Every structure is written in structure tokens, then in C-alpha cells.
Amino acid sequence: MDSNQTDHISSLRGLWLITKVQLLTSFGINQLKYERNRKKRGRYIGYLLGMTILMCTLIGYSGAIGFGLGYTGMVDVIPSFAIAITGIVTLMFTMLKSSVMLFGFRDYDMLMSLPIQNKMVITSKFICMYVINLLFTFGIMVPMGITYTIFSPEFNGLTILLWVLGMLIAPLIPMTIATILGAIIAAVSSRFKHKNLLSIIMSYVAICGIMIYSFYINSSGQSDAAFLAGVSEFGNQISAKMNMLYPPARLFESSICDNQIVPMLLLITISTVWFLLFINIIAIRYNSINTRIKSQNTKLKYKMQELKTSSPLIALYKKEAVRFFSSVGYVTNCGIGIIMALILSIISVVKGPEGMLSMFADVEVAGLSGIMSGVTCAIPFFLSAVISMTCTSAVSLSLEGKSLWIIKSLPIRTEKLLQSKILFNLSLGIPASFICGTLLLISFRPDSFFEGIWFILTPIVFSFFSSIFGMLINTKLPIYDWENEITVIKQSGASMFGIFGGMLIGIIASFIVMIIGFAGFAEMAAGGMTILMAAITVLIYKIVMRQNI
Amino acid sequence: MIKIENFSKQYGTGKKAVDNLSLVIEEGDIYGFIGHNGAGKTTTIKAIAGVLDFEEGKILIDGHSIKEEPVVCKQMMAYIPDNPDLYEHLTGIQYLNFVGDIFGVEKRARAESIKQYGDLFDITDSFGDLISSYSHGMKQKLALISAFIHKPKVLLLDEPFVGLDPKASLDLKKLMREICEEGGSIFFSTHVLEVAEKLCNKIAIVKEGRLMASGDMETVIQNHSLEEVFMEVIENGQ
Numbered sequence: 001m002d003s004n005q006t007d008h009i010s011s012l013r014g015l016w017l018i019t020k021v022q023l024l025t026s027f028g029i030n031q032l033k034y035e036r037n038r039k040k041r042g043r044y045i046g047y048l049l050g051m052t053i054l055m056c057t058l059i060g061y062s063g064a065i066g067f068g069l070g071y072t073g074m075v076d077v078i079p080s081f082a083i084a085i086t087g088i089v090t091l092m093f094t095m096l097k098s099s100v101m102l103f104g105f106r107d108y109d110m111l112m113s114l115p116i117q118n119k120m121v122i123t124s125k126f127i128c129m130y131v132i133n134l135l136f137t138f139g140i141m142v143p144m145g146i147t148y149t150i151f152s153p154e155f156n157g158l159t160i161l162l163w164v165l166g167m168l169i170a171p172l173i174p175m176t177i178a179t180i181l182g183a184i185i186a187a188v189s190s191r192f193k194h195k196n197l198l199s200i201i202m203s204y205v206a207i208c209g210i211m212i213y214s215f216y217i218n219s220s221g222q223s224d225a226a227f228l229a230g231v232s233e234f235g236n237q238i239s240a241k242m243n244m245l246y247p248p249a250r251l252f253e254s255s256i257c258d259n260q261i262v263p264m265l266l267l268i269t270i271s272t273v274w275f276l277l278f279i280n281i282i283a284i285r286y287n288s289i290n291t292r293i294k295s296q297n298t299k300l301k302y303k304m305q306e307l308k309t310s311s312p313l314i315a316l317y318k319k320e321a322v323r324f325f326s327s328v329g330y331v332t333n334c335g336i337g338i339i340m341a342l343i344l345s346i347i348s349v350v351k352g353p354e355g356m357l358s359m360f361a362d363v364e365v366a367g368l369s370g371i372m373s374g375v376t377c378a379i380p381f382f383l384s385a386v387i388s389m390t391c392t393s394a395v396s397l398s399l400e401g402k403s404l405w406i407i408k409s410l411p412i413r414t415e416k417l418l419q420s421k422i423l424f425n426l427s428l429g430i431p432a433s434f435i436c437g438t439l440l441l442i443s444f445r446p447d448s449f450f451e452g453i454w455f456i457l458t459p460i461v462f463s464f465f466s467s468i469f470g471m472l473i474n475t476k477l478p479i480y481d482w483e484n485e486i487t488v489i490k491q492s493g494a495s496m497f498g499i500f501g502g503m504l505i506g507i508i509a510s511f512i513v514m515i516i517g518f519a520g521f522a523e524m525a526a527g528g529m530t531i532l533m534a535a536i537t538v539l540i541y542k543i544v545m546r547q548n549i
Numbered sequence: 550m551i552k553i554e555n556f557s558k559q560y561g562t563g564k565k566a567v568d569n570l571s572l573v574i575e576e577g578d579i580y581g582f583i584g585h586n587g588a589g590k591t592t593t594i595k596a597i598a599g600v601l602d603f604e605e606g607k608i609l610i611d612g613h614s615i616k617e618e619p620v621v622c623k624q625m626m627a628y629i630p631d632n633p634d635l636y637e638h639l640t641g642i643q644y645l646n647f648v649g650d651i652f653g654v655e656k657r658a659r660a661e662s663i664k665q666y667g668d669l670f671d672i673t674d675s676f677g678d679l680i681s682s683y684s685h686g687m688k689q690k691l692a693l694i695s696a697f698i699h700k701p702k703v704l705l706l707d708e709p710f711v712g713l714d715p716k717a718s719l720d721l722k723k724l725m726r727e728i729c730e731e732g733g734s735i736f737f738s739t740h741v742l743e744v745a746e747k748l749c750n751k752i753a754i755v756k757e758g759r760l761m762a763s764g765d766m767e768t769v770i771q772n773h774s775l776e777e778v779f780m781e782v783i784e785n786g787q
Contacts (some may be wrong), residue, residue, distance in 0.1 A: 302677035304667075307646050307660050315650030319636065326638035402634035408600040410651045411623035 014116040019124040046477040050496030058139035066147030075151040079256040080249040082144035087174045087246040090133045094178035103186045118283040133171040141167045172271040176278040200331045316420030337389030338432035345439035377522035378514035380454045384462030385506025394470030394498020396421045398479045398488040422467045429463030454526040465537040466502035473497045475547040550734040556606030566592045568758040581749035582738040589758040590738040598628035627696030631708040637681035652699035662698040685712040706737035746775040
């Protein structure tokens with residue numbers, strides 16, 4: 001065996017070893033296996049439970065879409081739909097994660113000091129993200145695949161094989177695209193003094209760009225006319241949209257629908273070559289990007305200035321604010337709710353209510369006029385659902401991490417600490433509620449003052465709810481022994497429940513209000529639901545104030 | 550000032566980390582706490598600081614129970630762990646101001662203390678930088694300053710000299726003596742036996758969570774060195 005071969009084998013062995021450690025850390029496998037402390041085990045079980053709920057929702061949603069398409073005779077659309085949705089979800093998810101997982105991570109020094117090539121470190125980090133994304137891919141593509149086999153007359157064993165291959169390869173291209181975007185953002189912002197701020201702004205611009213692009217593709221075209229022209233034509237149009245939204249969908253579609261191996265091989269080749277190219281390109285500048293990200297700008301000489309004093313609550317609040325705005329991962333993941341709410345509200349003002357609604361579904365908007373009152377009353381709850389996704393309180397306690405000793409040794413009551421964390425989330429949610437509520441009020445022009453008042457009050461009540469509910473969740477499911485903050489921000493049980501819990505309740509409430517609204521009691525339903533949420537919030541607050549950390 | 554009565558701590562169902570420990574630290578004491586790794590030093594210090602919950606025993610600070618009146622007790626104390634993980638996203642001055650706010654330190658006194666201790670530890674120039682850019686020693690110095698600025702009556706230090714440069718170590722020893730001369734109490738753990746022997750008026754030796762020896766330094770070591778006594782206790786349990 002020559003030395004090159006030995007190097008290659010040891011590289012692969014190194015890759016396997018570091019990937020194994022990354023996976024054990026990312027998924028809390030070791031904690032589940034070896035943790036003796038019941039409380040800590042319970043937290044990881046909570047995380048798994050949260051993940052299971054999320055996966056079940058995803059499976060149910062994807063299955064319903066697949067079934068709907070198959071039932072209406074558009075079975076050939078299912079493959080392109082499945083891979084396009086997977087592509088967008090992976091793109092968004094990786095975009096939010098790559099900044100922390102691939103660049104500037106905590107164990108960078110340790111990993112880079114090992115005798116392993118840069119490429120192997122990048123690949124190991126990438127494999128971790130791939131495994132996480134693969135779970136989402138399965139959640140979307142397995143139920144859609146099942147509905148495809150139910151409705152497709154030409155389905156056979158080869159179709160299943162092609163579908164499985166497609167699932168395994170599906171996350172690769174969107175992941176690399178998102179990571180390249182992340183790398184560009186990290187590289188550009190690392191050259192500036194306020195690199196965090198710049199990185200946050202650029203990340204948001206990229207995420208908003210992806211969102212607006214997918215909305216635009218989805219809403220463009222003559223869907224209503226096509227629907228009238230016949231289901232087949234409508235199906236073709238959806239298929240064309242999906243292929244436009246995510247070009248590799250075309251290869252997957254032709255492979256599955258025509259039972260052809262060649263397009264699948266082409267998709268696998270493109271994805272693999274693209275991936276290898278990506279790893280090699282990133283590896284060239286990897287050290288310098290990370291060094292810049294991790295290096296700090298130090299001031300020449302600090303001169304003592306007049307100190308501003310604050311009450312303990314405000315001091316704790318200020319600490320929360322600094323923590324939030326200094327972390328790109330924290331802002332982009334936990335601030336996404338209010339950013340999405342702002343985008344949707346602005347679109348609603350610019351395109352009008354019907355224009356905004358048509359972005360979510362290919363519906364004949366003119367047909368909505370008869371039921372618009374019910375829809376209008378549900379809008380504040382929909383807005384609340386989106387704003388509730390901003391739930392810093394669900395993770396802020398866990399983010400104390402190894403610094404928890406500071407809070408524990410300071411003379412402050414636990415209530416005050418929790419209040420400061422709730423207060424910070426409120427300071428994001430309440431202004432967003434006012435601004436977005438007012439914009440939607442201008443756009444939807446509700447019939448009466450009482451109908452209109454819920455546009456502002458309901459999201460504010462939900463902001464209180466999500467802040468306090470998030471706090472409760474975090475006191476019950478804290479994780480302090482993390483190595484990478486993204487474990488807490490994105491992968492913890494508390495973040496799952498906090499971010500999606502409020503959103504899910506908001507969506508359920510909006511449906512209830514809409515249904516009652518159709519029966520002609522829209523105002524009453526909106527008011528009743530808001531008051532009910534306020535009462536639940538007060539109750540949860542009382543429970544939170546009795547918690548210990 | 551600190552009274553520990555029959556304190557025990559067990560993690561999970563394993564063996565006791567601290568077993569029935571009783572100690573009294575009086576005003577003016579510099580009390581050294583020594584033992585091998587895993588002997589229960591950090592557990593004890595954390596329990597006194599109110600950072601660690603415990604079920605067995607009593608810990609009183611100036612007559613107040615740390616379990617029942619934690620805020621009153623903590624207002625009198627300062628605790629620094631062996632590895633001070635501070636808020637990396639704050640600048641040095643932001644962190645000190647934060648601690649000042651929590652303890653309600655008056656504005657002028659706060660500014661004077663920060664300047665005084667900052668200059669003493671040669672760190673004032675770096676107050677405007679993020680803590681994440683600090684070295685281990687600088688973080689240790691910042692943690693010490695944050696402890697001193699609110700004039701605590703009780704100082705709990707876990708391995709305070711680790712990572713400090715020689716000048717800072719000397720300055721810290723001076724400050725510790727000053728605090729005790731003014732009636733304060735210091736309880737600290739260390740592995741540097743020479744420092745403990747020279748600095749402390751009282752000493753406690755723990756082995757596997759049990760108190761093996763305690764009291765005035767002269768009484769404990771008699772005509773031996775602390776190192777000899779420590780080795781005797783650890784090896785023969787006497």
C-alpha cells in the first residue's frame with residue numbers, strides 16, 4: 001500500500017470518527033443512553049416527543065397533499081411536488097443552520113487541531129446536516145410516495161427503488177446551495193467590523209428572497225383558467241411550476257412517471273458532482289473564513305466613561321437583548337416569525353387581501369367574496385400564529401448554558417429572571433403586532449370597529465401567550481450542557497414546542513374562528529377566542545412564576 | 550459567618566459526593582479547603598453559594614439559610630467558580646455594570662471600584678472588548694473584579710489562582726487579606742498547598758466527601774508542613 005492510499009484510508013477513518021461524535025452530540029444519543037439523571041433524560045425525551053409531533057404534522061400534511069393530488073387525477077404531479085417541497089424546506093432549514101453548524105462552531109479549534117483534512121471536517125459537518133434534513137425529506141417524501149403508489153396505475157418495484165434513491169439524493173443540491181449562500185454571507189460579513197449585524201441582515205435578505213421567490217412562482221400563471229380548461233391541463237401547470245421552482249424536480253418526475261433509470265442516474269450524478277465540487281471549493285477558504293469569524297475586533301484602549309445604572313430587571317433585560325442580537329443563529333431562527341409577519345403584511349397592503357391569499361393556494365379569489373367576513377376575522381389569528389414563531393423565551397434559559405452559575409449565584413429571584421426573558425420576547429412581539437396588525441387593518445378594511453380591534457389586540461395577546469408559554473416550556477425542558485448554541489435554538493424539545501406550539505394554536509384558532517365566522521358570528525368568535533387565550537395566558541403566567549431553575 | 554451543619558450531597562443514586570460535612574467559618578477567616586480531585590470541594594462551595602440544590606443538612610450565611618432566604622444570603626456573597634464561563638457576548642464593562650446593577654451598587658462607588666480593581670489587575674484597557682476575546686486569565690480577573698465591586702462579606706472562591714499571572718496572584722492574596730482584616734470571610738479551595746499554608750488561618754481537608762481534618766492551621770499541621778499533613782490524611786486517612 002503506498003502512502004497516498006494510507007492517507008486516504010486514515011482520512012476516511014477520521015471522517016467516520018468525527019462524524020460519529022457530531023451525530024452523538026447533535027441528536028443527544030449519548031445523553032439518552034448514558035444519562036442517569038432522570039430530569040435530564042426527561043428533557044431529551046421531550047425533545048424526541050417534539051420532533052415526533054413535528055414529523056407527524058409533516059407526514060399528515062404531505063400525505064394530505066399527495067392524496068388530494070391523486071384523488072383529483074393529478075397523480076403525475078406528485079413526484080415533482082414532493083421533491084420541490086423537499087427542496088424548499090431543505091433550502092430554508094440549511095440556510096438558517098449553516099451559519100452556525102458549518103462556520104464559527106464551538107468545537108472548531110478542537111477539530112482543526114486534529115490531523116484531518118479540512119474537507120473531512122466540512123464533510124462531517126455536512127453529513128450531520130444531511131441526516132437532519134433526511135428526516136424532513138422522509139417526512140415529506142414517504143407519505144407522498146405512498147399516495148403515489150396508491151393512485152399510479154404504472155407503479156412497480158422499480159418505481160419504489162427510484163423513489164428511495166430520489167429521497168436519499170433530494171437534500172444534497174438544496175443543502176449545498178444554502179451552504180454556499182451561508183458561506184458567502186459568512187465570508188462577506190467577516191470582513192466588516194459589525195460582522196454579526198451584517199450577517200443577520202444578509203441572512204434575512206436571502207431567506208426573504210427564497211420565500212418571495214417561491215410565493216411568486218406559486219402565484220404566477222393562470223391557475224383558475226387552467227383549472228376550468230381541465231384537470232389534466234391544471235396538473236401540467238402545477239408540474240411546470242414545480243419544475244420552475246426547483247429544476248431537478250423535472251428529472252425526478254420523468255424518472256418516476258416514465259419508470260426510467262437514466263434521469264435518476266443523471267440526477268444522482270449531478271448531485272454528487274455538485275456536492276464534491278462544493279466541498280473542494282469551500283475547503284480552499286475554510287480556514288480563513290473561520291479565522292475571521294472567530295477573531296474579535298479589540299479596541300485600542302478603553303477609557304472609563306460615565307456608567308448608566310439600571311434596575312435589576314432592566315439589567316437582565318439588557319443582557320437578553322445583547323445576547324439575542326449578538327448571535328446570527330439566534331436572530332435568524334427565533335426572529336423569523338416577526339420578519340415573516342412583516343413581509344406578509346406588506347404584501348397584503350401592496351397586492352391587496354385577495355392577492356395575498358392567492359399566494360397560499362391556487363384558489364379562485366373572486367369566489368372568496370361571499371365568505372370574506374369569516375376570513376377577515378380569522379386573519380388576526382393567522383397573523384398571531386406567524387408572530388408566535390418568534391419565541392425567544394423557549395430557548396433563552398437554556399442559552400445561559402455554562403454561564404448559568406452567574407444567574408444562580410446572583411441575588412435575584414427566579415421570577416425576576418423569567419420576567420426579563422418574557423419581557424424581551426414581548427419587546428419583539430408587541431411592536432410587530434402593532435405594525436403588522438395596522439398594515440393588515442389597512443389592507444383588509446374590516447366592516448366594523450369591533451372587528452378591526454382584534455387585528456391589534458389578538459396578536460398582542462398571542463405575543464404574551466407565546467412568550468409565557470415558551471418560558472414555561474424552557475423551565476421544564478432546559479438544556480445547559482450544549483456545545484453548539486444551535487442545539488438549543490433549533491434542535492431542542494423546548495424550541496420545537498415553543499416555536500411550533502404557539503403557531504399551531506394560532507392556526508387552530510384561526511380555523512375555529514373562520515368556521516364560526518361562516519355561520520355569521522365572526523366578531524363574537526374572534527373576541528371570544530382572544531379573551532380565552534388571554535385567560536389561558538394569565539393561568540400559565542401564574543404557573544411560570546412558581547417555577548424554579 | 551458561614552455555618553455548615555451535617556451537609557450531604559448525593560448525585561443520582563451514586564455514592565455521596567459530600568457526606569455529613571460540618572464547618573464554621575467566622576468573620577476574619579481565610580479558610581482553605583483542600584482535597585484530591587473529586588473529593589467534594591466544588592460541590593460544597595456551590596452549595597454554599599446557592600448554585601447547587603441539596604436535601605440534607607443546613608447552610609447558614611450570617612444566620613440566614615441559603616435554602617430559605619437565598620436572595621438575602623447571595624446579597625452578602627460573591628462566588629467565583631473554577632472555570633468562570635462569563636457572558637461572552639458582553640464587553641467587560643457591560644458585564645461589570647450588569648453585576649453592579651443586580652447588586653444595586655451606587656453609581657459613583659461602582660465606577661471607582663471598577664477603575665481601582667481594573668487598574669490593579671491591569672485589565673482596564675480591555676474593558677471595551679467582548680469577553681469572548683479575553684484569555685482565561687483575563688476572564689478570571691474580570692470575575693474577581695465583579696466579585697469585589699459589591700463589597701461582599703463572604704467570598705467563595707473555587708481554585709482562584711488558576712490561570713492568574715504571578716502579579717495578579719500576589720494582588721489577589723493582598724486583597725483577600727484586606728477583606729478579612731475588614732471583617733469579611735473567605736472560603737476557598739486550592740491545590741496549591743504552599744499558598745494555602747501561607748495565606749489561610751484555618752484549613753479543612755476532605756477525602757471522598759468526608760471531612761478528615763479542620764481547624765486552625767497551627768493546630769492541624771503542628772510541626773509539619775501542610776503538604777506532609779495532607780499526604781498523611783489522604784494516604785492513611787488520619
